[in-house]
Amino acid sequence: MVARKSAFSSEYSWFKGNLHSHSTRSDGKLDPPQVVELYRSNGWDFIAFTEHEFYSYWQELSSDDFLVLPGIEMGLDIPKFGRCHHLLGIHKSGNGAKHLVKAPPAEKDGMAGAQEEIYRLGKEGYLTIYCHPLWSRVEWEDISELRGFTAIEIYNHSSEMENHSGLHLDHWDSFLRRGIKVWGVATDDSHHWMEDYCGGWIMVNAPQLTVADLTEALVAGRFYSSTGPTITDFGLDGDEVYIECSPAKAIHIVTYEPWGRSFYAEPGKSISSAVHRVRGNEIFVRAEVVDSNGKTAWTNPIFLDKKA
Template identity: 30%
Template sequence: MTFSPETPETPDASEIPHAPDPAPDPATPQRDDFLTQVLSGRLEPGAPDWVYLPVDVPPGVAELAVGYDYDRPATPSGVPGNALDLGVFDPRGHRVEDPAGFRGWSGGARDGFVLSASDATPGYLPGPIQPGTWHIAIAPYTVAPQGLTYRVEVTARTGDQGEPFVPNPAPQRAAGRGPAWYRGDLHTHTVHSDGVREPAELITAARSAGLDFLVSTEHNTTSAHGIWGHHVPDDLLVVNGEEVTTRNGHLVVAGLPAGTWVDWRFRAVDGVLPRVVETLHGFGGLAIAAHPFCPYVGCAWKFGFAEVDAVEVWNGPWTPDDEVSLRQWDAALVAGGAGGRWLPAVGSSDTHAHDDAVGLGQTVVWAEDLTRDAILAGVRAGRSYVAESATVEVTFDASAAGRTAGIGERLPAGPEVPVELAVTVRGVENGFVRFVSDVGTLAELPLPDDTGRVAWTTTAAVSKYVRAEVRHTSAQPAVFEGMAAFTNPIFLDAETGNS
């Protein structure tokens, strides 16, 4: 199952002047049991985002093997060099308006792939090798001023198709604790895109990090969806997702039905994100703007925040771009605080390498149980906080005139009725709590060594919302202190006549 935005057609290689119609190389040796075709061409700066190389596959092919390379000329300091992504579509369709033939994507993480009915290189989807015209998708991520020359070798091997691959997705429910706080990582990678961990290694790392759930978010592919059932234990929830890696930012989607793929071939100017998110919501899924101020090419979020369900404020170790994301998200809360829609914040590790700590950061969600729908509902409602590890625990509530509200909730109170804000922190030494409202910082209070509880009093007239940050005390002057945890807000709704 796939769904795709409607965007203008992207040309085949034969339709653009800088990528001539590829054809088999007559010098390539051929044998009875395989046929190899070599496709080559050149792309100039300003090439289309996606170029499709047609390959005719005859009947009787059991395995398709593709390898590619391209030149990498030296460029001046500060000028991007060549980077070329790779994927493939089978004869069922490759156009954006008809992408049913999607069979996998590896971006720039691999130099080739192999497909058969029973197996496939991670990132690609096993299945029959149908006869007809396949399309190798190449995508110039960056092109050096000198241009980019590529060579793609496609080998079709005949023989028995073999036993078909049988998907084994993760269950949508794990052994939970009923209504409770559950810890998870909403943004993870394995060898099924550009990560280095095997799926079993990610499971082991998640359990070691004290997590209850994780979301599988490989770049532009769903190949991992069909294997999690072989690895996931009964007490860990794996939610199917995808990192939709466009040229204008990355969208983390969580809650896809197993095998459902989201086409990434659009830009912000195409205006198709609302349709993508609407379809995603039809599945009960979430759309999360990932690392909105990431400094790398194509990674910063350019779509605006009107359509998404949450924003990934914390991504990996706390860095300046996370600090900027936090402040931009907080500024948006002011507009949403008067009873309107507001955007919850989440945190994730975006783990790729073995050195990337799974669960740094992590989203701690209040959910009715450890199920896909309950976890996503908690994230959607903002009933969550973000922490640096499982050792950090935060409780935050607001009380006034016998009423109490927690993270992500609204507290009705008379404008001048005192509202007590209370935060209790465990697992942070030598830190402080910052209470932040729509007017800025209300107070910064050191964490006591004994109880870990700090409190402050405000009113609904003074503060439309309040959220809490738990920071590490810096031994040296710093532009910003390290983050241990932060919460989503509690909104204070002023009631007239109750003061």
């Protein structure tokens, strides 16, 4: 009998945060202290300032109950009309993170340029996240060979508010179906010129509210993304995948090959858990929770194929 194995640790705490935000240091409306106060007052535990081509690490704005992560957003063109690559960098320790320093321009464009930026940021101690693929209009052919990045934005609230281009799961699943471990993140990408804040977030399962603990959990995939619902547990119990969550109207178990299953609440009722037996030859399994308002939460995948 295989023991029940959760994707999360019951000994750790949960921290709510936004990995993608802008201030007056790039194209945002609010200055850094105002951004911090907005998120703190709404119950967030951390944010990352990811200014365009500009490193920042506002350590002095952190406190015992709120953490500011060091970050940057890099952008480069794709030699096809209207397409671009954007990458977030989040420093993994804070030690040696740059502050108020302009980044060097990318030396190449296209996928080769994006790959070089992933490598360059990695050498500087930053994990990388691929940004808003639908907003950037990228096709699978534009990113299929990218490697070494930690996650891809599956929901970007600013893009959704701007022109309904915030939700995109296809490229994420394309990586997962090939056994490539890439996590999915929901972010705000807040600029504060409209209500593009506090709409997409991650819940990180970590020992403490520190740069090192949060980024270690990000690299390990020990978090989930949400626009509303709460996920309290997700994992494997023998040959069954299980999920426990806040009241929902639907829970979708997503696998590849496509042998997953959807669970629906009866009219006027809700469900808060689901169990699905896996065959064992799926590459991965992940889950989505949809509440009565249509808001969604996404787990990261559990890989069942030991070669992945």
